[in-house]
Amino acid sequence: MHDAAYFIQLLLSGVTVGSLYALIAIGYTMVYGILRLINFAHGDIFMMAGFFMVYISATCSLAISIPLVLILTVVLGVLIEKAAYKPLRTAPRMSVMISAIGVSYLLQNLATYITGGIARAYPDITFLTKVMQVGGLSIKRITIITPILTIVLVAILVVLIQKTKIGMAMRAVSRDFETSQLMGIKINSVISMTFVIGSFLAGVASILYFANYGQVSPMIGAMPGLKAFVAAVFGGIGSIPGAVIGAFIIGICESFIKANENIAVFSNAFTFALLIIILLCKPNGLFGEKLTEKV
Template sequence: MTLGTFMQQLANGISVGSLYALIAIGYTMVYGILKLINFAHGDIFMMAAYFAFFGVTTFGLPWYVSFIIAIILTAVLGAVIEFLAYRPLRTAPKISILISAIGVSFLLENLAVVLFGGMPKAFPTPKILTDVVVIGGVSIQNLTFIIPVVTIILLFALLHLVNKTNVGMAMRAASKDVETASLMGIKVNRIISFTFAIGSILAGIGSMMWSVKYPQIIGTMGIIPGLKCFIAAVIGGIGDIKGAVLGGFILGIGEIMLVAALPGLTGYRDAFAFIVLIVILLFKPTGIMGKNLTEKV
């Protein structure tokens, strides 16, 4: 592998890793409070792409207006899913909430196929994002620079929200003990809905950038990214925001560099994520930055 090829693939790996990190934060935020894996997160990601697609193609909105509206609608969708599918089961056994999450995932996937069709659609790609810059013989899309910057900015904004604001204090209190936080006057339902909305916003932003990078959308497009971002959250330590970002970068850079170094394994790119997951669970079940916690019975 030449130096130019290495740098090209490294830039691609950082870009993909940033997207994984952004979406993985949504998993880890919900798990941090409810100890729930929101398996519908990847399908919320998919719905955001369709919101933006129809905003541009059907309503003729400028791409940046459509993207903003799509992100807002995605936040509303996340909060509605929490209200309808998860809140009524708040006191039910964990397996009931897990089954509900899987049911919501299948519902969104099949609803998208019924409403939007089963054929892939070409996502509108703004020229300003897809233009290529040549640096030292390496061709890099503008989007490749933008994705890591957006991810890092959102990470710091989220850390500020969680650690420096009253809402963040309430989120941290709810993550420790929902019942006690409620007794202390915290509006737990509002905090949980807000957490779902924030996680969905991150999924929506990730969806916009993913769809521009890979401009083909379909009702099942959220399955593999959703699973990979869940794996990224587990690698870093699910429940830890910085861990989710670390896991995303490890997974994204790792799989891109593996394929670059061993082109014959291109067809096994997705399998790499599951192999890493198995290794992490064997040697560090709580993830790289995870803490050993005992679950309440």
């Protein structure tokens, strides 16, 4: 009963949502790769970036506020690492994770306190939100820009990790934390760099996400954060291409499930069921490396 345009529309919105999940998922997967820490505050950094934009764009033009938002988001991410994770570097892994949950709640409640709990309108970035007519389809520019930008950013990131010195240091640290420290790698600057990259991508994702949906509220980071986390685990946590592919698969599947009236209510359940299944059948995810514990 549906025409081809309908399915293309579904596919497009799935790819867009998937690429947003991908940008967030990279932050999860990189931090996990290096610190073996699931940074639960990542979704809230994404939310805070949204609020930075709301407040900054009230006084500045977009040309100033977009870079400023990205810088502030990066600063926030690094600050969180310095304040909440670094002092716990020698503590058991569980303590750091609980600290991350604490930061997540702190950010959510801080945002609720400052905004009074009301959703704020996101500034209209007309360059992104303009609607184009292609055939029988109405497509927002953002729908096309998001996946392309994501792929470009991921390509740059892969080059950074494979070809540069800091990238080599990152790979070394993710292999063996202590040995790389012994080899003279400045572990703190590598970790800071990880948070810089993760937060930067979360900042980019937040601009694309909120420009598309038009408003920011204090709790909005939780769901995309969780979905991105599932994507990271699905693709094999620690693996960047894995996170991206996992995110695309989840985005597209969700889109088709939500379009079917009969099973639409299960769209979130599907994502989390997928998490359980992948953990049961392939605990290391699609592209995860199998680590052999050395005695």
